[in-house]
Amino acid sequence: MTKVFQLPTCPSNPETLPIGPQYPWLAPLAGYSDLPFRLLCREYGAAVCVTEMVSAKGLVYESPGTNELLMTLPEDQPLVVQLFGAEAYFLGRAVELLRQAGFGWFDLNMGCSVSKVLRQGAGAAMLGDTENILVVARAMIEAAGRGRVGFKLRLGLDDARPVLPDLALRLEDAGAGWLTLHPRTARQGFGGTAQWEAIASLAQRLSIPLLASGDLFTAADGIACLESTGASGLMYARGAMHNPAIFADHASLLAGRPVEQADAPRLRAMISRHLELARAHCPGKAALWKMRSVVPRYVRTLPGARALRQELCHCSDWEELDRLLDIYLGSHAERNT
Template sequence: MSKTAVLPRCPANPASLAFGPDRPWLAPLAGYSDLPFRLLCREYGAAVCVTEMVSAKGLVYHSPGTGELLASLPEDQPLVVQLFGAEADFLRRAVAMLREAGYGWFDLNMGCSVPKVLRQGAGAAMLGDMKNSLAVARAMLEEAGPGRVGFKLRLGLDDARPVLPDLALRLEDLGAGWLTLHPRTARQGFGGAADWQALARL
């Protein structure tokens, strides 16, 4: 089986991404950020769209349905593929497969607090192991190239275990293209008060 057997080809690979308050991004949202929704959001001004969260292991093992999450069109550009996983080798291989299929921009989810993701040591669970988080980030950046990978973060696992600004600065040093912050801890999930000032500090 070809390495890209389950992957649709990306129809374009823009050389840069738009950043700025007048160039809004569509954040990834599981169950919603499919191709039709992204195209609709682009009509309303989304400058960049991000796919739903895609499992790195799912890509490597050719899991059914993975290709549907990556379906795209020329009108659906620029497109960032958001991946999740906690093992550097799988993330490196996943990025290599995507690059071969024409994708050029990637994001690592280090902020998802859904239990089934946390049980894999992925998502926000990665904030509890900075050494591994940086190893995964380094593997992705080496495969994709500097500036072509972003990282979604939270404040930390809980109030007693913050990761900012240390993790953000280290990711910047490695060559991160952008950082995204959900200003809550993993323990908060999607409830409680968000620390909006943390965005300003970041």
């Protein structure tokens, strides 16, 4: 019997998205922002989460693995689906299919500088053909509705080929709901320093929200970026990967409270909750394999993190993982009492 491809249903996606300094978003993180991680970040205060990148062509052609990237729950709302691709037909059709499944908010990735994405003419490679971007944008907006599609941008392919502010203003006119700017060029990747002044300059030109991205490693970075750029809001990416509690830290700083120390008890509670969510929402051993790579990110600043990472490579069951964490984080807690 032929298996029927069925997109996951998105439950109760809201009619508006919270955007503002007090509403930090979780950025789309390929290989990281799966359902368990999104739920964890929401518990710490992420106002909106964006899925991992989903191939528009893969979705239309019913590629294996697409459904897993789109799995969601009522508590995983509001949710934005980030798509990538470079052809208007596939981007428009992907949005149509997702709308039929109940998803209401979409983002086009034009910031990814990973070579396998660039080879497809997608991600940041799209910045080399702004006329095609507008054709794609109109197809997505027609399928989703005005204001329901955001666009993730960089400054251009390189310093010699900037695309702002012209492209941003044309996307605004086409019906974009918001823009996100990572103020580096595609050639830079994640090298150098994010040019926050470019965010400030663009924010003054737009009437739709502009979200800031780039070099937001701590909540203090996020608050400083908002204050210096006038951006409508921001997305935490690498900062959230290393510390999902960055959203709680963000709220604390906005309220004038000190940030809670990332000590062993706090880390143990965060890791335990991530383990619980992964076991509940990832199939079979996949959750264990993923957590073996996640835990070292959370404890990377503590002494002995490298030794723990090596031991985790040989960990084959949840009991062993718990034992290693108890020993490692327990020893740190004892040293600080």
